[in-house]
Amino acid sequence: MVSTQPDLSELDSRLSPGALVTDRDVIDAYSSDKALFCPAGTASALVRAASVDDVVAVMRFATEHRIPVVTQGARTGLSGAANAVDGAILLNVAKLDAIVDIDVLNQTCRVQPGVINQDLKSALAEHGLSYPPDPGSVAISTIGGNVATNAGGMCCVKYGVTKDYVRGLTVVLADGTVTKLGRQTAKGVAGLDLASLFVGSEGTLGVIVEITLGLKPLLAPPVTGVAVFPDMESAGHTVSAFMASGAGPSMLELMDGATVAMINAYGDFGLPDGAGALLLVQSDAPGQAGVAELEGFEAIARGQGADEVFFSDDPADSEMFVAARRAVSPAMEQYVATLGGGELIDDVCVPRSRLGEFFARLAEIDARHMVEVSTAGHAGDGNMHPSVLFDASDEASVAEAKETFAEIMQLGLDLGGTITGEHGVGYLKQDWLVRELDAGAQVLQASIKSAVDPLGILNPGKMLG
Amino acid sequence: MVSTQPDLSELDSRLSPGALVTDRDVIDAYSSDKALFCPAGTASALVRAASVDDVVAVMRFATEHRIPVVTQGARTGLSGAANAVDGAILLNVAKLDAIVDIDVLNQTCRVQPGVINQDLKSALAEHGLSYPPDPGSVAISTIGGNVATNAGGMCCVKYGVTKDYVRGLTVVLADGTVTKLGRQTAKGVAGLDLASLFVGSEGTLGVIVEITLGLKPLLAPPVTGVAVFPDMESAGHTVSAFMASGAGPSMLELMDGATVAMINAYGDFGLPDGAGALLLVQSDAPGQAGVAELEGFEAIARGQGADEVFFSDDPADSEMFVAARRAVSPAMEQYVATLGGGELIDDVCVPRSRLGEFFARLAEIDARHMVEVSTAGHAGDGNMHPSVLFDASDEASVAEAKETFAEIMQLGLDLGGTITGEHGVGYLKQDWLVRELDAGAQVLQASIKSAVDPLGILNPGKMLG
Structure with a gap:
């Protein structure tokens, strides 16, 4: 795409002092997110934007010179969407990290994209407010990245995903135009809903420089329950039956036996040994309603063959x-180190009623391959994260891992699900996106991308390719 | 746009028997929705689609002959979006009214666009499920129309708008391509979120032929409270303070004194006489939490000067x-008949904290004009419906009504709000849409419309014009 090397000194003169970085080592360090098996090209520069003006300057320069731009925040993504492409400017907006406004009366806030999710949660808590979306990366990922991927988490079963909180966005378009999309109010239908279109667009449509979020009152402390099952199928059936009973849990997470064992090897979080599968459930329904909800859960779990069910309303236990659930990631990392360090985390989402079948067929996939599969996930939404664990130093193991990973996505599609519930497409799942979308939808996606970014400079080659 | 009269017999041969209507009286009867002051052009034909194939046939024919197509359902819209344009085919999908599937385990359903909202609610209730969105037209409007306008209602303060329930759409594009957008699962981020883009697009992007909705368990019976205030400002401050207190009411509606008087003249719904303003509040929080929430409401309302507050947990009272709230529309119609029959309903949405100021300035607008303004609306969301009441037979009164209507939209914008919270743009608010959207957003809206509908045949001239 780049015909000649652009004159970066010209760009430098338009930016805040020090924003432009041309040191190759630094550029390389910013060239990948946390995805495996995704190509990272050779970027021509890194810009650490210190202001919206810097973002505008980068996009104008990029348009003038037809240079690709890859927007990135904390680079905690799992699909390669923030990876460099050849010749690109890496536009890092992590330093745009101001909480611009917290509006207590209207229960909204305006933030810049670089605010860390947990930092926002902490700031809001002081005002009696909460922003529920809680991806696994909550402590390290940015709101901008969360919006760009429509991040989810454990709260979604009751409180929805990032999109459900985004009211308005200020974005810088490919040509440097700054525009406001969406609304500030609780409702609004003035024109096509372009704010929703930009949520989850993975940097392919524009650069998000401010976000207006609708908020909730501080959530009530939950009652927490743990149920231990002999196998995944019975846990899966419990999820399906409990959700269909009219329950509204604020969390419903599942871990398989292997995952529980890894957590117990990593630290003592009070989880039982020897579980075949474990469900973690919370209800934040007011007063006795929370306990009643978990009693309903217990009855269903026992009916499905749970070995053990226990509750606690002690916040320390919760x-x-x-x-323990958040420890899945480091615990798995510790375990995988003993195997050769390879971990490929999948993200399929299936109708909840198909979870039992999903686990049965996942076990078959696991049995067919010389890699291990361990599974945790947001069972209440049917959004599971089977991790393929392999020896990264062994070519055969790597190949087997990729094949296993692909079979899991196919299984998701076979069961009426999607290849990605919350991690996004990026580079990692491009080949699979075209299997999920029909021909009409593919053309439509490409037409819209091309209408919004006619030169194709925004994160080219990602998502639809 | 139409160079020559198309050969409708060719279209007829491609459609279900009887689907094509060329009787001028019938076409004219289908040429308007419920909006006032919106042009209705002369359509060339009406097609009452009996199948998705009919929709495909119409779109192919329209593309071949460059004929505009106006999609419509029950024509209950209030912005002229379903009005005919010259030479168009009116594509009515009201007969596509099958509830295709109710999936109890996954709490989803698939419906055709012509299903009446209330009919869906009733069918779902038999399965212990609910679809909350409840526009004023709930008994007569279709789900397809609700999706096309992102309809709201009284539930939104707790349960959100139509968009929050739409997971997937099957749409017929301008060239007749049938494609599935979105997902069937609780979560999903595979590609740009085109389902959200189509929600609220008012027939400008494609024809919706199937909708997958996420559902809620049947909602609990609410506790209902009524608070009577001496004036609108104190009611407005109560709304702002109550919502900011962390309350989560399932309804929070406001009516001004004139509206309450019209309702009392229309029928006995137990509303007090002589109110300056009235708030109707419900909580469906479980157990005692609902009562506690309304006690919190009472304390705030009395602090703001409420004359009277009373509750009931008797479902008959609720x-x-x-x-009573739903009677606003017929009661106003009865009243307006005495004035000359003109009623122009506005739909601005402002930040809740600005409601007090909104009402004060609305009173000034009312005082400046020779028409009456009476106001009801979804106060918990800041979404108010001031109605301008005038003499439709008097040119001066009509002119005054239009000016008043416009001033109310300007007031909404001045207070950081939107010109339309839930009724849409259509023809009615086109001139105002360009005042709400900045230049960048206008270009972006037009680019996307043009990418999805390159010939500009889908509801041309509506929304952005």
């Missing part, structure tokens, strides 16, 4: 169990 | 008060 926090410990949630910490 | 239904009666909701019936």
Whole structure:
């Protein structure tokens, strides 16, 4: 795409002092997110934007010179969407990290994209407000990145995903135009809903420089329950039956036996040994309603053959169990180090009623391959994260891992699901996106991308390719 | 746009028997929705689609002959979006009214666009499920129309708008391509979110032929409260303070004194006489939490000077008060008949904290003009419907009504709000849409419209014009 090397000194003169970085080592360090097996090209420069004006200057320069731009925040993504492409400017907006406004009366806030999710949560808590979306990366990922991927988390079963909180966006378009999309109010239908279109667009449509979020009152402390099952199928059936009973849990997470064992090897979070599968459930319904909801859960779990079910309304216990769930990632990392360090995390979402079948067929896939598959995920939404664990130093193991990963996505599609519930497409799942979308939808996606970014400079080659 | 009269017999041969209507009287009867002051052009034909194939046939024919197509359902819209344009085919999909599937385990359903909202609610209730969105037209409007306008209602303060329930859409594009957008699962981020883009697009992007909705368990019976205030400002401050207190009411509606008087003249719904303003509040929080929430409401309302506050957990009372709120429309119609029959309903949405100011300035607008303004609306969302009441037979009164209507939209914009919270743009608010959207957003809207509908045959001249 780049015919000649652009004159970066010209760009430098338009930017805040120090924003432009041309040191190759630094550029390379910013050239990948946390995805495996995704190509990272050779970027021509890194811009650490210090202002919206810097973003505008980059996009004008990029348009003038037809240079690709890859927008990135904390680079915690799992699909390669923030990876460099050849010749690109890496436009890092992590330093645009101001909480511009917290509006207590209207329960909204305006933030710049670089605000860390947990930092926003903490700031809001002081005002009696909460922003529920809580991806696994909550402590390290940015709101901008969360919006760009429509991030989810454990709260979604009751509180929805990032999109459900985004009211308005200020974006810088490919040609440097700054525009406001969406609304500030609780409702609004003035024109096509372009704010929703930009949520989850993975940097392919524009650069998000401000976000207006609708908020919730501070959530009530939940009652937490743990149920231990002999196998995944019975846990899966429990999820389906409990959700269909009219329950509205604020969390419903599942871990398979292998995952529980890894957590117990990593630290003591009060989880039982020897579980075949474990469900972690919370209800933040007010007063006795929360306990009643978990009693309903217990009855269903026992009916499905649970070995053990216990509750606690002690906040310390609740926090410990949630910490156990959040420990899946480091615990798996510790375990995988013993195998050769390879971990490929999948993200399929299926109709909840198909979870039992999903686990049965996942076990078959696992059995067919010389890699291990361990599974945790947001069972209440049918959004599971089977991780393929392999030896990254062994070519055969790597090949087997990729094949296993692909079979899991095919299984998701076979069961009426999607290849990605919350991690996004990026580079990682491009070949699979075209299997999920029909021909008409593919053309439509490409037409819209091309209408919004006619030169094709915004994160080219990602998502639809 | 149409160079020559198309050969309709060719179209007829491609459609279900009887689908094509060329009787001028029938076409004319289908040429308008419920909006005032919106042009209705002369359509060339009406097609009452009996199948998705009919929709495909119409779009192919329209593309071949460059004929505009106006999609419509029950024509209950209030912005002229379903009005005929010259030479167009009116594509009415009201007969595509099958509830295709109710999936109890996954709490989803698939419906055709012509299903009446209330009919869906009733069918779902038999399965212990609910679809909350409840526009004023709930008994007569279609789900397809609700999706095309992103309809709201009284539930939105707790349960959100139509968009929050739409997971997937099957649409017929301008060239007749049938494509599936969105997902069937609880979550999904595979590609740009085109389902959200089509929600609220008012027939400008494609024809919706199937909708997958996420559902809620049947909602619990609410506790209902009524608070009577001496004036609108105190009611407005109560709304702002109550919502900011962390409350989560399932309804929070406001009516001004004139509206309450019209309702009392229309029928006995138990509303007090002589109110300056009235708030209707419901909580469906479980157990005692609902009562506690309304006690919190009472304390705030009395602090703001409420003359009277009373509650009931008797379902019959709840239904009666909701019936009172739903009676606003016929009661106003009865009243307006005495004035000359003109009623122009506005739909601005402002930040809740600005409601007090909104009402004060609305009173000034009312005082400046020789028409009456009476106001009801979804106060919990800041979404108000001031109605301008005038003499439709008097040119001066009509002119005054239009000016008043415009001033109310300007007031909404001045207070950081939007010109339309839930009724849409259509023809009625086109001149105002360009005042709300900045230049960049206008270009972006037009680019996307043009990418999706390159010949500009889908509801041309509506929304952005």
